[in-house]
Amino acid sequence: MLPSRSLWREARSIVLRHAEEDRLSSSVLPGLHLMRFGWSSRPLVSMQSPCLALVLQGAKSLDFGPTHLEYGAGQFLLTSIDMPVTSRIVSATRKCPLVAVAVEIDFGELQQVIRRCDRLPHSGSQPGIQVFAADAGLLEAIVRLLRLLDTPEHARALTPLIQQEILYRLLSGPAGARLLEVSRHDSPSNRVAGALAWLRGHFAEGFLVGALARHAGMSPSAFHQHFKAVTGMTPIQYQKRIRLHEARRVLLVEALDIGEASLRVGYQSHSQFSKDYKQYFGRLPKDDVFAHVDGGIPVAAYSPEGSGPS
Numbered sequence: 001m002l003p004s005r006s007l008w009r010e011a012r013s014i015v016l017r018h019a020e021e022d023r024l025s026s027s028v029l030p031g032l033h034l035m036r037f038g039w040s041s042r043p044l045v046s047m048q049s050p051c052l053a054l055v056l057q058g059a060k061s062l063d064f065g066p067t068h069l070e071y072g073a074g075q076f077l078l079t080s081i082d083m084p085v086t087s088r089i090v091s092a093t094r095k096c097p098l099v100a101v102a103v104e105i106d107f108g109e110l111q112q113v114i115r116r117c118d119r120l121p122h123s124g125s126q127p128g129i130q131v132f133a134a135d136a137g138l139l140e141a142i143v144r145l146l147r148l149l150d151t152p153e154h155a156r157a158l159t160p161l162i163q164q165e166i167l168y169r170l171l172s173g174p175a176g177a178r179l180l181e182v183s184r185h186d187s188p189s190n191r192v193a194g195a196l197a198w199l200r201g202h203f204a205e206g207f208l209v210g211a212l213a214r215h216a217g218m219s220p221s222a223f224h225q226h227f228k229a230v231t232g233m234t235p236i237q238y239q240k241r242i243r244l245h246e247a248r249r250v251l252l253v254e255a256l257d258i259g260e261a262s263l264r265v266g267y268q269s270h271s272q273f274s275k276d277y278k279q280y281f282g283r284l285p286k287d288d289v290f291a292h293v294d295g296g297i298p299v300a301a302y303s304p305e306g307s308g309p310s
Helices: 005-018 107-115 136-147 152-171 176-183 188-201 209-216 220-231 235-252 258-264 270-281 285-295
Strands: 023-026 032-037 044-048 051-057 059-064 067-072 075-079 083-091 098-104 129-133
Touching: 005 032, 005 051, 005 098, 005 136, 044 235, 051 059, 059 098, 067 075, 067 129, 083 235, 098 136, 107 152, 107 176, 136 152, 152 176, 176 188, 188 209, 188 220, 188 235, 209 220, 209 235, 220 235, 235 258, 235 270, 235 285, 258 270, 258 285, 270 285
Parallel strands: none
Antiparallel strands: 023 032, 032 098, 044 083, 051 075, 051 098, 059 067, 059 083, 075 129
């Protein structure tokens, strides 16, 4: 069933009242993020953690590996694994800003919801990030969560209940197969997720893909196939992006020296580090540092364990 226009209007109105202009805002409700931007943006490289990000007005794009996704009003981005991505606001003005809401996905809570479901979708290996249309049930649950911003006295009691309903609505809709696959113990996607967690914890170390496949309990060929199906990249490419994200964080947030930053994230060659950095972020490390000091470019406080929604 299609959501009613009144629900869309109410959701937009609540976010516009509570979101700070031109930034991603974390609300007083745990796991809820509000977005309001009055301009189209240049590409922003960041880490995307598991969440649903619903656009209420405007449009965004996102790239991971070779995949390009665009999503606008009425659609949501579902991210089921931690992923290095490039995102962009493609449609927003001061009069008609991008308005969106993101809800983090807690896999412990998701497992509880799965155990209470009588019927579950068929699971299968799918990309870790996909775009879906929001149905009435999902939007109604999100609007009820947003209403708690206006009635904070009820938030502590009702927020966990509504967040579990949102997870149930995701499971019972077209996004359910993806969430179920990554949640099921020993499924290919679940094993890939375990390998991703290992890479995030050991990103500065060298590794052999065969050894990582054994760590995931898969043959090298099956591991490579499923890893690329989920992430859109190879394990080596994923590790490189994690290294570059962490390098950028320590350069701009911790003000580390460029040489020290490259060594900390596992590079043995400073020239190769600078080359990879420019290829990924669009400018040399020293130019990024100067731009940050002079103009204050936005930098998420990324850590290898994951960060907020893009």
